[in-house]
Each structure stands twice: as structure tokens, then as C-alpha cells.
Amino acid sequence: MSHYAARNAQGHHRVHKNDPEAIAHLKREHHKFRKLVDRINAAKTPGAKRDIAVELHKLLASHIALEEELFYPAVKSRGLADEVKEGLVEHDIQRFLSAQIEAMDIADPLYGTRLGVLGEMLVHHIDEEDDEMFQEAKKLKLDLDAMNERLETREHQLKAQYARTGRIRTPALDREVRARNAV
Numbered sequence: 001m002s003h004y005a006a007r008n009a010q011g012h013h014r015v016h017k018n019d020p021e022a023i024a025h026l027k028r029e030h031h032k033f034r035k036l037v038d039r040i041n042a043a044k045t046p047g048a049k050r051d052i053a054v055e056l057h058k059l060l061a062s063h064i065a066l067e068e069e070l071f072y073p074a075v076k077s078r079g080l081a082d083e084v085k086e087g088l089v090e091h092d093i094q095r096f097l098s099a100q101i102e103a104m105d106i107a108d109p110l111y112g113t114r115l116g117v118l119g120e121m122l123v124h125h126i127d128e129e130d131d132e133m134f135q136e137a138k139k140l141k142l143d144l145d146a147m148n149e150r151l152e153t154r155e156h157q158l159k160a161q162y163a164r165t166g167r168i169r170t171p172a173l174d175r176e177v178r179a180r181n182a183v
């Protein structure tokens with residue numbers, strides 16, 4: 001089973017001693033994603049998959065919000081525009097699939113398939129963030145230790161919102177997503 005999670009201890013996926021705190025924070029969330037995807041893939045029934053997927057949908061909404069509200073804008077302004085654009089498009093696909101899966105009946109024959117595709121895409125995306133965007137970001141003159149305080153504050157707000165409402169809503173981000181996908 002433990003297929004993707006083994007990467008958490010390898011290469012740039014590992015949290016290094018010299019990683020700034022914001023990068024360590026985001027990498028630790030990536031570690032949780034790889035573990036969740038492994039557990040979903042190992043689960044035998046759609047019901048068992050959904051029980052774990054609830055955690056995945058929640059962490060994904062929060063993680064994307066932290067990156068798009070705080071981390072991406074900071075590194076984009078320092079020259080990582082191409083990496084950020086690619087990341088945003090991949091986030092949009094993850095958001096779309098995640099919403100579709102959450103709304104699905106687990107009896108739908110495509111339930112496990114959609115979840116499997118989301119897991120594959122997500123692992124590809126976070127691997128690339130670890131290997132490329134985060135490595136480049138470490139070379140920039142950004143205070144990524146201080147940024148972690150903003151990440152933590154926002155994360156707590158989103159967790160409290162989830163505890164209250166059972167949802168994570170980011171209206172400003174939702175407007176941006178609609179605007180960048182408008183045709």
C-alpha cells in the first residue's frame with residue numbers, strides 16, 4: 001500500500017533542516033496528501049474511500065487557499081510567474097474534480113475512478129512543487145519564516161470555518177478562479 005508516502009522521506013520532498021518555515025509547513029501538508037492518497041487507493045469499498053476522501057477534500061481546499069492567497073503571490077512577484085501559472089491551472093483542475101467527487105453518489109461506477117485520477121494528479125502536482133517551485137523559492141529574498149505565521153493564521157481561520165459550517169469557502173479566491181477561467 002504505502003506507495004506514494006515513501007517519497008515523504010526522499011529528496012526534496014523531505015523537510016530539510018534548512019527549509020524556511022513556510023516551505024516546511026507546505027511540505028508537511030504534501031506528506032499528508034501522499035498518505036491520504038495511499039489510504040484511499042488501498043481502501044476496498046467506495047464507502048471506505050469516501051470516509052478518507054472527506055479528509056482529502058478538506059485539506060485540499062485549505063492547502064490551495066494558503067498557496068493561492070499567500071505563497072504563490074509572493075513567489076510570483078519575484079520571478080516565478082511560469083511556475084505559478086502552471087500551479088494555478090493544476091489547482092483549478094483539482095478543485096473541479098474535488099467538487100465533482102464530493103457531489104457524487106458513491107454508488108456511481110465512476111466514483112473510485114475520479115478519486116483515483118484526482119490522487120494521481122495531486123501527487124504529480126505536489127511532487128513538482130517540492131522539486132521545482134519550492135527549490136526556486138528558497139533562492140529568493142523572501143522572508144519565508146515570517147510568511148509561515150500568516151499561513152498558520154489563515155489555516156486556523158479556515159479550520160474554524162470548517163468546524164462551524166462543514167465547508168471551506170474562500171469568496172475572493174472563488175471570484176479569481178471564475179475570472180481566470182472565463183472564456
Ligand SMILES: [Fe+2]
Nearest residue numbers: 067087125129
Ligand atoms: Fe499546489
Ligand SMILES: [Fe+2]
Nearest residue numbers: 026067126129
Ligand atoms: Fe502544495
